[in-house]
Amino acid sequence: DTAVSQTPKYLVTQMGNDKSIKCEQNLGHDTMYWYKQDSKKFLKIMFSYNNKELIINETVPNRFSPKSPDKAHLNLHINSLELGDSAVYFCASSQGVGGNEQYFGPGTRLTVT
Amino acid sequence: SQQGEEDPQALSIQEGENATMNCSYKTSINNLQWYRQNSGRGLVHLILIRSNEREKHSGRLRVTLDTSKKSSSLLITASRAADTASYFCATLEYGNKLVFGAGTILRVKS
Numbered sequence: 656d657t658a659v660s661q662t663p664k665y666l667v668t669q670m671g672n673d674k675s676i677k678c679e680q681n682l683g684h685d686t687m688y689w690y691k692q693d694s695k696k697f698l699k700i701m702f703s704y705n706n707k708e709l710i711i712n713e714t715v716p717n718r719f720s721p722k723s724p725d726k727a728h729l730n731l732h733i734n735s736l737e738l739g740d741s742a743v744y745f746c747a748s749s750q751g752v753g754g755n756e757q758y759f760g761p762g763t764r765l766t767v768t
Numbered sequence: 769s770q771q772g773e774e775d776p777q778a779l780s781i782q783e784g785e786n787a788t789m790n791c792s793y794k795t796s797i798n799n800l801q802w803y804r805q806n807s808g809r810g811l812v813h814l815i816l817i818r819s820n821e822r823e824k825h826s827g828r829l830r831v832t833l834d835t836s837k838k839s840s841s842l843l844i845t846a847s848r849a850a851d852t853a854s855y856f857c858a859t860l861e862y863g864n865k866l867v868f869g870a871g872t873i874l875r876v877k878s
Contacts, residue, residue, distance in 0.1 A: 659810070696854060698811070698868040711865055745810055754799050754860035759810035 658682050659760040661746050667766045668736055675732045676763045678746030686710075687729040688747040688757065689721060698745070704729055705752055736767045774857060778873040787844045789872040791857030792837075798860050800833055800840050805854045805871070814842075814855075849878040 659680045668674055680687065688711075689701040703711035704723040718734040729746060746760040775790045793800070799818045803811040817824045817833045817840065824831045830843040844851055854871040861867045 696805075696871050698856065700865050700867075703864075711863060713865075747811075752864040754801070754816075754864070754866060756801060756813040756816055757811075757866060758813065759803075761810045762808075 659746055659748055659758050661744075661760040661763050663763060664761065665764050665766075667768065669768055670736055670738060672736050673732070673734045674736060674765070675730055676744055676746075676765075678729045678731070678760055680727055680746075680748040680758070680760075682748055682750075682758060684748040684750045684758070685726055686749045686752055687723065687726075688749075689729065689731050690745040690747060690759075691715075692743045692745060692762070694742070702729075702731075703752070710752065733765075736765075738767050741765055741767045774855070774869045774872040776872060777870070778875070780875045780877065781847055783847060783849055783876055783878045785847055785876075787847050787851070787874055787876070789842045789855050789874070791840045791842070791869055793840075793857075793859045793869075794838065795859075795861065797835070800831075801858045801866070802829075802831060802840075802842050803856045803858060803868075805856065807853070811856065844874075847874075847876045849876050852876045 662677050686705045688703045692698045702721040707723045720732045723729045743762045743764050745762045747757040749755045749757045801816045802814045805811045815826050817831050828845045833840045856868045856871045858866045858868045
């Protein structure tokens, strides 16, 4: 039974397109995150939601818009995709904020051509 | 910002040997966590050590924390081929952000 799931696993698209990545967790956690991992494996937080409220909003282009319809779901919509957006995007969840262990999804590999 | 920095960047050992990875960080921490990432997979939480703890064990894993030196080490004993993965340390930064280091790539040869 998958704890944190993401769809799609792979996403290949052209520059200028708009795409969405979906994330769902069945752990009953109240906090969810989006991370971006670049080609050098650096993992950087983008957004975090706690009880559907945005609590972390890193310096990312406003082409990226997260949306949390409920505590179990956190989606990421990306407008006007650029080559530099190519990366692996990970969703994660935890119970509470403040450095509790996080559970990661399998990742979505986004390739922009 | 990058809080934790792992050392070495890559490590290659024989099955059965021990593997030690180090992590240094810059600011005061509440806790430090270690994660493993297998190729093409998401990160898996291994162990969390709090700032008032000096050592913690979990199975074949041993983590130490030296807050005076702002460093931590992860020891994997009796390594197996299945331990081949990237290992990341992570610390909590101001604003409740978990900041990850660049990782150590461990290869265990059978």
